[in-house]
Amino acid sequence: MAEAENIVVETAERIFADLADAQTINRDTKGGWKAPLWQALGEAGLPLSWVSEEYGGSGASIADGFAVLGAAGRFALAVPLAETMLAGWLLSQAGIDSPEGEMTVAPASPRDRVTLDTDGTLTGRARGIPFAKEAKHLAVLVQDGRGKALIALVEAAKCRIEQNLNLGGDDSDTVTFDRVTPAAIKPAPEGFDLTSLLLMGAVARSLQIAGSLESMLDISVRYSNERVAFEKKISKFQAVQHNLAKLAGESAAALAAATSAADAFAGGATADAAFLEAASAKIRCSEAAEKAAAIAHQVHGAIGFTIEHILHRYTLRALAWRDDFGSESYWAVELGKRVAANGADELWPLVASR
Known part of the structure; x- marks a missing residue:
């Protein structure tokens, strides 16, 4: 493991150990642990690990980010760290700046599609979206009428979100895009789907x-x-x-x-x-x-x-x-x-x- 990767993972593990102890979280029925944990993660630049500094991130390597996710799994982390990292990575593919705060990605299932209408709005439904209810923005992979892929940044408040829970008790929501105007939308790289x-x-x-x-x-x-x-x-x-x-x-x-x-x-x-x-x-x-x-x-x-x-x-x-x-x-x-x-x-x- 490279020295840089060691530093990134050590930082993540230290935050997880201090603020995401499983027994402490298990006893906290009101969820008071989430805000301090997310603040610490944000200050360390971990949620936007895969976003270059040019687009508002910390510019960590793909390997660094994957190592952080392995550590997050060891703590059974129940905040949208992985989802925000993936959203930032997706937005970066199209050169879209990543906003601060929690994000998630859509679609998360091979069966779902979100399409771009002729008036520039988005239509479709995406099921099983992790932490959509907690997210402030969504990074969305979109198809236009010709089947060309685009990437959009969407404010979560503009979507209809039906809350569901997965087996672990975390949000796994249904997001409906009903003529939603994206905050930004650009073509995906050639071959990206x-x-x-x-x-x-x-x-x-x-x-x-x-x-x-x-x-x-x-x-x-x-x-x-x-x-x-x-x-x-x-x-x-x-x-x-x-x-x-x-x-x-x-x-x-x-x-x-x-x-x-x-x-x-x-x-x-x-x-x-x-x-x-x-x-x-x-x-x-x-x-x-x-x-x-x-x-x-x-x-x-x-x-x-x-x-x-x-x-x-x-x-x-x-x-x-x-x-x-x-x-x-x-x-x-x-x-x-x-x-x-x-x-x-x-x-x-x-x-x-x-």
């Missing part, structure tokens, strides 16, 4: 899932060394040891897949290689989330299901993140289509090159 946005989002969510799995493993190992049953620690039972070994394996697999995808994007991999890495990471991390959550709760027994225990902050968010920016089943189908379109002879060289 919804898949480009979804792939970047998939890598972000994969890193967050991998981070949460690391914390699930730490919490479960610690608990197994504290909990006594039949006059000995449950970590001494072979069945528990076997489960913890499986949990460690799922965590390692998710981390390897997610970091490989992040390295591919940060290193400027080819389009096919980036697609393979991102799709594979989202598939593998999503599968790992399901298996790891089941094991972690089995190790904890009944106590792990209670609101008072912090385990659910990690397991439920990891499970919820599977659906954002394309589910594992969606990416499995799309990856199969991509491989089939390229032909059998191209598969092995592509896999071997990674």
